[in-house]
Amino acid sequence: MGLFTIFGTSLRALNAYSGAMGVVANNIANSSNENYSRQRVEFETLPPDNIGGFETGRGISLASISQIVNGVIEQRLNESTQDLGEDEAKAEYLSSIENIFNEVSGNGLSDSIAQFFNSWTAASAEPENLTVRQNVLNAATNMIDIFHTYSAALANARTSVDLEIKNAIPEVNNVLTQIADLNQKIVDSETDALSLRDERRRLINELGEYIDVTYLESGDQMQVYTTSGLPLVNNSNVATLSTVVDVTNDNLVDIYYSIGGSAAADISDQIQSGRLKGLIAARDTHAGAYQNRLDDLAYTVATQINTQHSAGYNLSGNTGINFFTAFAVVAPVYSDAARLISLDATVSTTPSALALSSNAADIPGGNGVALNIAALYDSTSIAFGAGTTNSFMGHWGDLLATVGNDTALAQSNLDFTQSVLDQINLERTQESGVNVDEEQINLIKFQAAYEASGRMIKIADSILETLINALVS
Amino acid sequence: MPRVGTAYNILLAKQHMEKNRLAHTKALEPLATGRVINRPSDEPSRIAEYFRQMGEVTRIEQFDLNVSTARTRVNVTDSTLSSIGELLNEVYELALQGNDQTLTPEELSYLTSRLTDLKADITDLANTKLGNIYVFSGYKSSTQPFTGTPTVFNGDSNTINVKVTSTKQVRVSIDGDETFMGGGGGVDIFDTIDDLVTSIQARDEVAVGSLITDVLQAQDQINTARATMANSTKGLDTAENTLAELNVQISERVSVLSDVDVATATADLGFKEFTLKSSLAVARRVMEVQLQSFFE
Numbered sequence: 105m106g107l108f109t110i111f112g113t114s115l116r117a118l119n120a121y122s123g124a125m126g127v128v129a130n131n132i133a134n135s136s137n138e139n140y141s142r143q144r145v146e147f148e149t150l151p152p153d154n155i156g157g158f159e160t161g162r163g164i165s166l167a168s169i170s171q172i173v174n175g176v177i178e179q180r181l182n183e184s185t186q187d188l189g190e191d192e193a194k195a196e197y198l199s200s201i202e203n204i205f206n207e208v209s210g211n212g213l214s215d216s217i218a219q220f221f222n223s224w225t226a227a228s229a230e231p232e233n234l235t236v237r238q239n240v241l242n243a244a245t246n247m248i249d250i251f252h253t254y255s256a257a258l259a260n261a262r263t264s265v266d267l268e269i270k271n272a273i274p275e276v277n278n279v280l281t282q283i284a285d286l287n288q289k290i291v292d293s294e295t296d297a298l299s300l301r302d303e304r305r306r307l308i309n310e311l312g313e314y315i316d317v318t319y320l321e322s323g324d325q326m327q328v329y330t331t332s333g334l335p336l337v338n339n340s341n342v343a344t345l346s347t348v349v350d351v352t353n354d355n356l357v358d359i360y361y362s363i364g365g366s367a368a369a370d371i372s373d374q375i376q377s378g379r380l381k382g383l384i385a386a387r388d389t390h391a392g393a394y395q396n397r398l399d400d401l402a403y404t405v406a407t408q409i410n411t412q413h414s415a416g417y418n419l420s421g422n423t424g425i426n427f428f429t430a431f432a433v434v435a436p437v438y439s440d441a442a443r444l445i446s447l448d449a450t451v452s453t454t455p456s457a458l459a460l461s462s463n464a465a466d467i468p469g470g471n472g473v474a475l476n477i478a479a480l481y482d483s484t485s486i487a488f489g490a491g492t493t494n495s496f497m498g499h500w501g502d503l504l505a506t507v508g509n510d511t512a513l514a515q516s517n518l519d520f521t522q523s524v525l526d527q528i529n530l531e532r533t534q535e536s537g538v539n540v541d542e543e544q545i546n547l548i549k550f551q552a553a554y555e556a557s558g559r560m561i562k563i564a565d566s567i568l569e570t571l572i573n574a575l576v577s
Numbered sequence: 578m579p580r581v582g583t584a585y586n587i588l589l590a591k592q593h594m595e596k597n598r599l600a601h602t603k604a605l606e607p608l609a610t611g612r613v614i615n616r617p618s619d620e621p622s623r624i625a626e627y628f629r630q631m632g633e634v635t636r637i638e639q640f641d642l643n644v645s646t647a648r649t650r651v652n653v654t655d656s657t658l659s660s661i662g663e664l665l666n667e668v669y670e671l672a673l674q675g676n677d678q679t680l681t682p683e684e685l686s687y688l689t690s691r692l693t694d695l696k697a698d699i700t701d702l703a704n705t706k707l708g709n710i711y712v713f714s715g716y717k718s719s720t721q722p723f724t725g726t727p728t729v730f731n732g733d734s735n736t737i738n739v740k741v742t743s744t745k746q747v748r749v750s751i752d753g754d755e756t757f758m759g760g761g762g763g764v765d766i767f768d769t770i771d772d773l774v775t776s777i778q779a780r781d782e783v784a785v786g787s788l789i790t791d792v793l794q795a796q797d798q799i800n801t802a803r804a805t806m807a808n809s810t811k812g813l814d815t816a817e818n819t820l821a822e823l824n825v826q827i828s829e830r831v832s833v834l835s836d837v838d839v840a841t842a843t844a845d846l847g848f849k850e851f852t853l854k855s856s857l858a859v860a861r862r863v864m865e866v867q868l869q870s871f872f873e
Binding site for chain 2: 135136138142199202203205207208210214215217218219221222225226228229230232233461465466467468469470471475478481482497498500502504505507508509511512515526529530533534536537538539540541542
C-alpha cells in the first residue's frame with residue numbers, strides 16, 4: 105500500500121462519516137416532527153485496489169440514505185385519518201345541533217307544548233273568561249316562537265355545514281394539485297427526494313381528512329384514487345371537485361367531480377369517509393331528518409287543533425274557524441311547517457274568536473271543543489304526516505332521543521377512531537420516529553470514526569514529513 | 578425488541594393527558610349543574626321519559642289550578658244553595674203560620690209581604706254571579722237565568738264539567754231549571770211562593786196545605802242539588818289527593834332520571850382528578866429521561 109493511499113482512504117472515510125453525522129443532525133432536528141420519517145445511512149466498503157498482486161482496501165463510502173417507512177402502517181394511518189375526519193365532523197356538528205334543543209333549561213318545546221295544552225284545560229274550566237282565552241293565545245304564541253327558533257337554528261346549522269363543504273372543496277383541489285406537483289418534482293429530482301416523499305405522505309393524509317382515498321406508490325409516482333375507484337391524481341391528470349346547488353335539497357350543495365375535461369358528475373353519495381362524508385351526513389342524514397320530524401310535529405299539532413277548532417263555535421256563534429293558519433298543499437305535507445306555523449288571523453288577537461263550544465246553543469259556557477283539544481295531549485294515536493302514530497310528547501321525546509343517541513354515538517365513534525389513530529400514530533412513531541438517544545449513540549460512533557480517520561491523515565502526514573526531512577538531510 | 582421513538586412517550590403522555598383532562602371536565606359538569614342530564618346525549622334512553630315526566634309536572638300544576646277554580650265554583654254554588662235552603666225554611670214556617678184562619682188582616686199582610694220579599698231574595702240568589710258568570714245558567718252563563726213575573730228560566734240545562742286530572746272531570750254546576758223551576762217533574766219554587774201569597778191572602782186552607790207540601794219538595798230539590806255539589810267537593814278532594822300523590826311520584830321519578838348523586842359524582846371527580854394529576858406527573862418524569870441528561 106502506498107503512503108498516499110492512506111490519504112485517499114481516510115478522506116473518503118471523513119466524507120462518509122461527515123455525511124452520516126449530517127443525517128444524524130437532520131434526524132435530531134426532526135425528532136419532534138410527526139410527519140418526518142427517520143433516515144438511515146448505509147455504508148459500503150469500496151472495492152480494493154490490486155497493487156502488485158496484493159488487494160489493498162480503499163476504505164468506505166456513503167452508499168445510500170434511506171427512510172424507514174412501513175407502507176402498511178402508512179396505509180392504516182391514512183385510512184384511520186379518513187375515519188377520524190368523518191367522525192370529527194359528525195360529532196362537532198351533532199353536538200352543536202343538540203344544543204339547539206334547549207330543553208333541559210325548562211324553556212324548550214316540551215314545556216311549551218305542555219303549557220299550550222294546559223291552557224286549553226284551563227279554558228275548558230272557564231270558557232267565558234276572556235283572560236283565560238287570551239292565555240290560550242299566549243301559550244300558542246310561545247309554542248310557535250319556539251318552533252320558529254328551532255327551525256331557524258336547524259336551518260342555520262345546515263347552512264353552516266354547507267358553507268364548510270363549499271370551503272373544503274378548494275382545499276381538496278389545492279391538495280390534489282400539490283400532490284401532482286410533488287410527483288413531478290420527485291420524478292425530476294436527481295436524489296431520492298426523501299423530504300419530498302415525506303411531504304407527499306403528509307398531503308395524502310391531509311387529503312384523507314376530507315375524502316376517502318387510496319393510493320399506489322410506484323417508483324417516483326403516486327397514483328391517488330377514491331375508494332370507489334375514481335382517479336384523483338393519475339400521472340399528469342388531476343381531478344377537480346366542485347359544488348353545485350341542489351334545488352331539491354333546500355338549495356344546499358352537492359359535490360361534483362371531473363377529470364381531464366370530463367363532464368362533471370355528482371359524487372356526493374359516493375364519498376365513503378373523510379370530513380366531507382361526515383359533513384354531508386350531519387347536514388342531510390341527521391339535521392335534515394330532525395328538521396323533517398320537527399316540521400311533522402308542527403304540522404300535526406296545527407292540523408289536529410284546527411280539525412277540532414274549526415268544528416266549534418266562538419262567542420259570536422261563528423264556526424269553521426281555524427286556530428292555526430292552514431298550510432299550503434305541498435309534498436310532503438309537513439314541508440317547512442315549523443317555520444311557517446302561525447295563528448290564524450281570525451283568532452290571533454281576538455280571544456272571543458276561540459271556538460270552545462261544540463255547538464252554537466252552548467255559547468258562552470260550552471266547553472266541548474276545549475275539552476276535546478285538551479284531551480289531544482293524552483292521545484297516543486295521533487296520526488303524523490309521515491305515517492307514524494304517537495302522542496305529541498311521544499313524537500317530540502323520540503326526536504330528542506334520536507338527537508341524543510346520534511350525538512352520543514358520534515362522540516363514541518370519534519373517541520374510538522381517535523384511539524385507533526392514536527395507536528397507529530404510536531406505531532408509526534415506533535417505526536419511523538426519531539429516537540434521540542439512538543441518534544446520540546450513532547453520533548458518538550460516527551464522530552469517533554471521523555476523528556480516527558482524521559488522526560490517520562495526521563499520522564500519514566507525519567510519516568511523510570519524516571521521509572521528506574530524511575531525503576533533504 | 579421494539580424500538581421506541583423519542584416522540585413516542587411524549588405522544589403517549591399527550592394523548593392520555595388530553596383524555597384525562599376531558600374526562601375530568603365531564604366529571605365536573607354534573608356537580609356544577611346538579612343534573613346528570615344536561616343535554617339529550619347524556620342519557621338518550623331516558624330523555625323521552627324525562628321530558629314526558631316534566632310535561633306531567635307542568636300538567637299537574639295546571640290541574641291543581643283547575644281544582645282550585647272548580648272548588649271556588651262548587652263552593653259558591655253550594656253556599657248559595659245553602660242560603661236558599663234557609664230562606665225556604667222561613668217560607669215553610671210562614672206557610673204554616675199562614676194556614677191559620679184566626680190571623681188578623683195585619684198579620685196576613687205581614688206574612689204575604691215577607692213571602693214576597695223572600696221570593697225576591699231567592700231570585701237574587703238564584704241569579705248569583707261568580708265574576709261575570711251566572712252560576713245557575715248552564716252554558717248560557719252570560720245570561721241572567723231567572724227573570725220576570727211569573728219567573729222564567731233563560732239558561733239551559735247543561736252542566737259544567739272541569740277537567741281535574743287527565744282522566745277525570747268534576748261537575749261544578751247544577752241544572753237551574755231542574756232545581757228552581759221543577760223541570761223534569763219537580764216544583765217551581767218561584768210559582769210556589771207566588772201561589773202561597775195568593776192562597777194565604779185568600780185564606781184557602783186546602784191550597785196552602787198543598788203548597789206547604791210543595792215547599793217541602795222544593796227543599797228536597799235544593800238538598801238534592803247540594804248533595805250533587807257535595808259529591809263534586811268529594812271528587813275534587815279525591816283529585817287533589819291523587820294529584821299530590823302523583824306529583825310526589827313523578828318528582829321522585831324525575832329526580833331519579835336527572836338529579837345527580839352527589840356522593841358518587843364527587844367520588845368520580847376525585848378519581849378523575851387523581852388520574853389527571855398522575856398522567857401529568859408521569860409525563861414530566863418521562864420527558865426527563867433522556868441520554869443527554871446523563872452527559873450533562
